[in-house]
Amino acid sequence: MTVRIAVAGASGYAGGELLRLLLAHPDIEIGALTAHSSAGDLLLKHQPHLLPLADRRLQDTTVETLKGHDVVFLALPHGHSAELAGQLGDDTVVIDCGADHRLTSADDWARWYGGEHAGTWPYGLPELPNQRDRLVGARRVAVPGCYPTVSSLALAPAVDLIEDEVVIVAVSGTSGAGKSLKPNLLGSEVMGSASAYGVGGAHRHTPEITQNLSAAAGRPIKVSFTPVLAPMSRGILATCTAQLRDGANVREAYEKAYADEPFVHLLPEGFWPTTNAVLGSNAVQLQVTVDEDLGRLVVVAAVDNLAKGTAGAAVQCMNLALGLPETTGLSTVGVAP
């Protein structure tokens, strides 16, 4: 079986990571690669690490270019996927790395992104309760945000053991911000410096984390979420804490939740996650502990924001959608040091 795919937004970081992973996938033929302002450029100009595609040129992002593929990956700013997907039809599996179809609440959409909600697609985090089945054979998939991926996996196994409020501080590399040319993303500003942003619940991933944890809990969970930019290109390290209810056996809950998961790995006791251990890999590394003085759960989780946090999840969901083995073309081996 050969699956012919296209990538819209192939000049960006998510698009580049999709292609990096798809080049290692045994069942894939890489078709159209499209971009917006960079259409016409050699792909090599934007993705100098993808030598097997060094001769390829970027095309315009249009329905004409994208149609006729088995799978189309969208790595576009939010607001662009609904119309494209509608025109591509159900013959094509559409996997959207953007935010358009993640939220279930139209009110949340309107508040956090503005405008009309384009509808909800199956949510591409199969490790959450009851999600995998919805992805098998799906024709549309909404790939989760990077922070929601790591935060939700870090806390979902504990939702029955904790009080209703969680605090998450997630340290992230800069590639999560994409290639946008903003002064605060210049290397001179980023190197040697840490900074918080979207403080006070202002980051758009807050409602997505809230949605995931509340769904897992079956009750509203309140999420205090602060992202912190650190001087590294990739990786998120999330520190997640919540007040425990009495008598919780925390470790057992995590062992049970992830025993059969190929990509979520609870580390042995005494080991703690680092982002470089998951660089380029589809793994999430977790460790859990209890602050006995406070009766608080503390979970630390590491993910590569571009891999399992975006493009790896997209490939994992493609595998599920097409009926391929879920782990095909994906790895739990990081590139370190």
Next chain:
Amino acid sequence: MTVRIAVAGASGYAGGELLRLLLAHPDIEIGALTAHSSAGDLLLKHQPHLLPLADRRLQDTTVETLKGHDVVFLALPHGHSAELAGQLGDDTVVIDCGADHRLTSADDWARWYGGEHAGTWPYGLPELPNQRDRLVGARRVAVPGCYPTVSSLALAPAVDLIEDEVVIVAVSGTSGAGKSLKPNLLGSEVMGSASAYGVGGAHRHTPEITQNLSAAAGRPIKVSFTPVLAPMSRGILATCTAQLRDGANVREAYEKAYADEPFVHLLPEGFWPTTNAVLGSNAVQLQVTVDEDLGRLVVVAAVDNLAKGTAGAAVQCMNLALGLPETTGLSTVGVAP
């Protein structure tokens, strides 16, 4: 007035930063520089950035070497200051950058550091309520830990406005770990990676933060503290959050607390702290906000762990101890980018 000083532990990062600052202090004459295993070395081998002291050699850390100075700075591992200070006598101002005399509770000392408590010295964070007066004319000063400095300043103005539990996640550069030769501190491991340590309340700065906030509040404050190592040499960015009581006017409290403080700077609304803005400076930059959905206070604060977080505080306290203007030789100007 010329003050003759000595530095014990001059080969380490805290010692180097003390000398960097003291070289810019108009009233200082630099006397003995001592070390342990590096005694006999040119200082330049360990502090290649201190060219004006390029001809100096490190001596042994002994009472004989240190006595006869007006001020002795101790930048030593914990457990070494009490005996040295006892032998130096009250003619000499002793400023300890180590942990020995910070905690007020002998039980806390025994639990977190082990062994017998050497007693409590005036605590070198003059910006906390009721602390400055204890430092004026003091002969002994315990310089605060770097995390307690930034965390306590970030939350002290709010203790009357919040519930009893705070969550602090502090991203730190690696110099806080000193020059100890551990594999996880190698550049190859650190660069590109974030990692948590001392998770679950295991870091020794937890009781110090708890002590400071509880003293400021006049009631026990519970502190969930997680330090995160990020790929930068210097700087701490602390994200601090707590549930607000009703009706709190948060910004006003911070404006009032720090209006007259030369080194603690509440940023204008819309600006957020970054660690590179305080690199090398004695400033703490703060911003506060309220997550209205949750009713939570979120404070973000940046400090240079070696400067205001250690050596700058030591110089500030020396100024107070000697009756010099508090800001002499210190700056709120960072080295950026």
Next chain:
Amino acid sequence: MTVRIAVAGASGYAGGELLRLLLAHPDIEIGALTAHSSAGDLLLKHQPHLLPLADRRLQDTTVETLKGHDVVFLALPHGHSAELAGQLGDDTVVIDCGADHRLTSADDWARWYGGEHAGTWPYGLPELPNQRDRLVGARRVAVPGCYPTVSSLALAPAVDLIEDEVVIVAVSGTSGAGKSLKPNLLGSEVMGSASAYGVGGAHRHTPEITQNLSAAAGRPIKVSFTPVLAPMSRGILATCTAQLRDGANVREAYEKAYADEPFVHLLPEGFWPTTNAVLGSNAVQLQVTVDEDLGRLVVVAAVDNLAKGTAGAAVQCMNLALGLPETTGLSTVGVAP
């Protein structure tokens, strides 16, 4: 004596560094701060590390704003200084951090920058032979480029000892490129990566280095210069090599050349320069050796591109121009680690 200064281009990296240094200069009063597209902004938005100027706003870069100061520093793109300087008159000392007045050859200017040459000003590298006298009392100064500063100081003492061709490979931090919003300067691209640019003699600093070394030698010196971008904000480490003539006593030549220079420091044998040892300082650290197998001189030199490489040199030249002690407000102490 109080000197009232203005900075044109105060929103950029060179402008910020000028202000950082001038804030520590005892004789300076900071007047107008101007910018182009950022006029009207709080300076703090662009220079968050300059807390003493936190209330200042950027004005437009016009003659009206700049006139009436004792000294005007220009930190502007090339091509802007001649007209401004002409309108400011000789009452004002003008110190240009840009390239306009560095080259002595109009042909070189036309080839490397294009357009008509605006004339040559005294060249602000007093450590080169016969340069200091031209700077004392000068009303106009052309501050050298960062690469020419370190390369010329690294090789000038050896020009009589070497053959006519030198090879320089200089590793630089990213701040040398300024705040221009280019994709290759994004933190995500820069971190973890090294890249060469301007290869094959294409960098505009090549004729400036050639001019300096040829003038020092009294004969044409050919310069092969390659700059390499490394993942750090500041600093240049230049490796400079040339074939030695017979019988050269290299070390003696360097000792003699820089014995009385306050800012150029030949390290003791066995020590090698690092860029973090000069971070924020006005020092150049040098080491020299001979590859005995090849009979080649190898010199390694470190400088902070923004400090001695730009803004520090500008302040040093201001001191000379005004008859102040040359080292006033400048330091050889770096900020490390």
Next chain:
Amino acid sequence: MTVRIAVAGASGYAGGELLRLLLAHPDIEIGALTAHSSAGDLLLKHQPHLLPLADRRLQDTTVETLKGHDVVFLALPHGHSAELAGQLGDDTVVIDCGADHRLTSADDWARWYGGEHAGTWPYGLPELPNQRDRLVGARRVAVPGCYPTVSSLALAPAVDLIEDEVVIVAVSGTSGAGKSLKPNLLGSEVMGSASAYGVGGAHRHTPEITQNLSAAAGRPIKVSFTPVLAPMSRGILATCTAQLRDGANVREAYEKAYADEPFVHLLPEGFWPTTNAVLGSNAVQLQVTVDEDLGRLVVVAAVDNLAKGTAGAAVQCMNLALGLPETTGLSTVGVAP
């Protein structure tokens, strides 16, 4: 065909990279993993990125442990391979990532490493003239040093076009220094800093580069080589320059030399190599130009020191030794950004 392999030195960076690559090789079964002082540890403690081997423990490095494998990779300090290889016998292919068997001259060995030369093995850089044939079916392979790999590939195609002396300045990440616990390799020292080492021809890779280029040229080539440490974990960017003879068509020579090479890639004109484009990949990216003013060739080449620079070359040579397709398990796709 399943090839059972062992890795001696599996706790280090080269050992970790070997395992990372071998986990992606379809024909490999991973057998014994050995170490010296870390024997008995979980591999995960030293290689947290190798989750598929998370349950493995390190054994002692002894002949008993290593024998019985089809291939044994040695990632040991120099001086250890001859005796081990002798005891393993010719049934086992031994691939030595260390220096013991690279040099052909016993005098060079004695001068640069000391002691008796253990003999010369086929040199694992198949892209050099006449090398590939010696590797096909070999039972012993000496993997080249990282600097010699990139430097030799950068200059070998030009040896007939240049004069006899070349200058190489190679900027390297810190992983090339391994996990040795030296102060100058601490993250706090490395980040934000560049430094040269082994200056003046003192680095042990100098005779290896000289050997390669002289062999390719058929005449002695003199090599001025300076390595520079930059703040990145991986990657080498080598700038290589030499005086051209008249009439050289440089680009054609490189195109011809590498037209059929799967891992050496001459970039299209206008593109320049970056180390992050080859991170984790087995590719070498090259660009060549001529400084027309000087008549000098300048070549810039990028390699991942741990991948093609060490472990990737080892796997490539294993493939050749075993008669597998040379590219099996290897990739030209980097992990960027």
